[in-house]
Amino acid sequence: MSQVNLLPPEILASQRQRRLAGVVALAGVGVIGLIFVFYVLQLGNLSAVRSDIDQQEQTNAGLQREIERLREFEELRARAQAKQELLDAVFANEISFSGLLMDVSRVIPSTAALTAMSAASQEPTASVGGDTTFNGRIDVAGLALDYDTVASWLTRLERVRGWVNPWVNSIADPESGPITYTSGVDLTGAVVTERGRRSGGVTDAG
Structure with missing residues (x-):
């Protein structure tokens, strides 16, 4: 048995528009929610990246200090070797x-x-x-x-x-x-x- 809607066409159109507006609003809220979740996740990733960068910078600074320390030792070794070579040249084949x-x-x-x-x-x-x-x-x-x-x-x-x-x-x-x-x-x-x-x-x- 078929149903007959006795409401005026204007009311039916208004109801359809309200339902459509509700669906659109709900979809908009969902999209905004997804954007917010994505934003929060990106903030977390950005914070992790910044933490990794800070840690790497600290590691690089430590390596640079170690390089400078080793370079100082290398310079001392080179000077000592130069002095030893000079002494060797002076005393080579020395006769008493x-x-x-x-x-x-x-x-x-x-x-x-x-x-x-x-x-x-x-x-x-x-x-x-x-x-x-x-x-x-x-x-x-x-x-x-x-x-x-x-x-x-x-x-x-x-x-x-x-x-x-x-x-x-x-x-x-x-x-x-x-x-x-x-x-x-x-x-x-x-x-x-x-x-x-x-x-x-x-x-x-x-």
Whole structure:
């Protein structure tokens, strides 16, 4: 059985408009609610992002401080290394000349005397055969009572550790007075001091 609405058309239209307005209003409220919820969520996300940024900035600041501290240590290490390299250059292949004088005083024959002596160090130079490294030399001028004294002097020179290849440059035997001579001896790495050995890397025991 069909229903018949006896209300005037104007009233029916007004009712439909009110229902439509209510639906639209309800939908608008829903949309506004969704926008509000989205806004609240975004605020939460933004707060979390800001917190992460602050934490990362603190971490970066800590890393920067650590970098500065390490850089300071690196500069100190570089300065110390530069000073050590300077000392190594100064003391490399160092020879104790006081030690050379003591050795000369021990080996000179009692029938001889020195009138001049010089000692010089040099950059390590390999011998012709390459089995010995020369680090310096000693040159002397002296007096001897006889030729045996000169021969004894040469023999004694070679007995000193690190002294090799003794030689006589010249010898003169005047009619009166002692024999005059000049001679020398090469010095190997064995005469280099311990400090000079560490600085110059000398390995030749001589």
